[in-house]
Amino acid sequence: QKNDGLNKFPEGPSHPLLGHLPLMTSTTDVIDVSMQLIRNHGKTVKIRIGPKILPMRTSLLTADSHLTEFILSGNKILKKTENYQFLKHWLRKGLLISDGDYWKRHRKILTPAFHLEVLKEFVQVFESVGDVLIEKLRRCEGTPSCDLHPFVTLCTLDVICETAMGTKMNVQSGKNSHYVQSVKKTCRIIIERSMSTLKLTDTTFWLCRDFYTLKNELKVLHDFTHNVINSKKNNKSIDKNTKRLAFLDLLLKFSQDENILSTDEIREEVDTFMFAGHDTTASGICFTLYCLADHPEVQKQALQEQKDLFGDEKNPVITYPDLQNMKYLEQVIKESCRLYPPVPIIGRYTTEDTEFDGCLIPKYTNIMLFIYGLHRDPDYFPEPEKFKPERFDNFDGSLSYTYIPFSAGSRSCIGQKFAMLEMKSIISKIVRHFEIKPTSPRHEVKLSAETVLKSLNGIKVTLKKRP
Ligand code: HEM
Numbered sequence: 001q002k003n004d005g006l007n008k009f010p011e012g013p014s015h016p017l018l019g020h021l022p023l024m025t026s027t028t029d030v031i032d033v034s035m036q037l038i039r040n041h042g043k044t045v046k047i048r049i050g051p052k053i054l055p056m057r058t059s060l061l062t063a064d065s066h067l068t069e070f071i072l073s074g075n076k077i078l079k080k081t082e083n084y085q086f087l088k089h090w091l092r093k094g095l096l097i098s099d100g101d102y103w104k105r106h107r108k109i110l111t112p113a114f115h116l117e118v119l120k121e122f123v124q125v126f127e128s129v130g131d132v133l134i135e136k137l138r139r140c141e142g143t144p145s146c147d148l149h150p151f152v153t154l155c156t157l158d159v160i161c162e163t164a165m166g167t168k169m170n171v172q173s174g175k176n177s178h179y180v181q182s183v184k185k186t187c188r189i190i191i192e193r194s195m196s197t198l199k200l201t202d203t204t205f206w207l208c209r210d211f212y213t214l215k216n217e218l219k220v221l222h223d224f225t226h227n228v229i230n231s232k233k234n235n236k237s238i239d240k241n242t243k244r245l246a247f248l249d250l251l252l253k254f255s256q257d258e259n260i261l262s263t264d265e266i267r268e269e270v271d272t273f274m275f276a277g278h279d280t281t282a283s284g285i286c287f288t289l290y291c292l293a294d295h296p297e298v299q300k301q302a303l304q305e306q307k308d309l310f311g312d313e314k315n316p317v318i319t320y321p322d323l324q325n326m327k328y329l330e331q332v333i334k335e336s337c338r339l340y341p342p343v344p345i346i347g348r349y350t351t352e353d354t355e356f357d358g359c360l361i362p363k364y365t366n367i368m369l370f371i372y373g374l375h376r377d378p379d380y381f382p383e384p385e386k387f388k389p390e391r392f393d394n395f396d397g398s399l400s401y402t403y404i405p406f407s408a409g410s411r412s413c414i415g416q417k418f419a420m421l422e423m424k425s426i427i428s429k430i431v432r433h434f435e436i437k438p439t440s441p442r443h444e445v446k447l448s449a450e451t452v453l454k455s456l457n458g459i460k461v462t463l464k465k466r467p
Contacts, residue, residue: 063373081347094272166246
């Protein structure tokens, strides 16, 4: 393995034998240590695991917009890094982790399922599931501190179950808790595998209890989607009265017409939507509400926008054009996704020697694109720590590789428009019903880079019913 080209990049402090491994032993370290490295040593740094002379792995960590643009805008470096492989037991060859011609073919097949005409029909789902969330949040009214995360996660799970599979799961009302528990346990094990030497490789993972737990949980998850698909195939559970089709119905339809996806392939894609489409939006919603609590003047303006659109009506019937008209709220969400990007790091892997800016990046290099770092760079965003939605007043394309919460280029998030609509629907509802205030003393989030950005100590605010 030739890694000479990487010598151009600084390494920062590291252990001579273990490299950066001792610095990154937890999901919280990943954010802090990566920030320190890029602040103190340059926008792109080398991360080494193992001895300096013969490293086990050398990666690049970058928050440089040029290198980010080079990687994301080209069509050469499309393969994901090996840590995505922890997802393979659940998602198999789903869109998020597949590559090569297989990925290309599936991306082309799945793209029409995210067409605007399809998404517009989902607004009703966001709204009715959001109404249940409002009822659940009433429990928090008057309490000094409410952790939003568990409430919002169940809400986004209900949304994705109904939109991806066409199945009302009512997890917010305590139904189907076995499926929810399996999603939670599987996500936990996936994160822990990337942090534990014993769980890291399949060769030793089977020695751990989690290997068997994962096996059981995956059976629950796979059986569930499998059964939904089968009953749809036998046409037992398609609601004839709705013109709304879930992603699964669309995939089945495409496949019936042209026989392009097998049942297993459909299941893998539906599982992928389930995974990629609920924790991410929950993170986006929770951090936006946290920012609104901290910035009463921004919240006031967001509420005013709601009043301008719907008067004093707290429960208007919201349509797709209404969500489009929530321009200020969109800026608020964008600014929150800048400071707290729901997906803080993504990884790509070079399959051939690649030249960038006169430097050779060798074949088999992991490149970690540090979205969180890009978004907090003062060269790209003056006063980066400040929450200023007006930054997005005149958002122009030149920011496109400095602001990438949904990634960019051909492997960008296929669910981007869906996610923005869902976040607007849920957040606007909460803003109309509650005044969101910081807790006293103010809750300070402890950021953790799991597959999505989370806060280890929850996302706590105070909710006060609006008159
Ligand atoms: C705020 C919410 C969301 C954020 C911030 C987000 C962010 C991202 C990012 C950064 C990627 C690139 C991942 C990588 O390169 O490794 C991605 C990919 C993807 N996202 Fe999202 N996502 C969100 C919501 C959703 C939703 C709701 C869905 C589905 C309904 C979805 C489905 C996917 C899929 C399938 C991919 C893989 C695309 C491909 O490789 O072709 N995402 N997302």
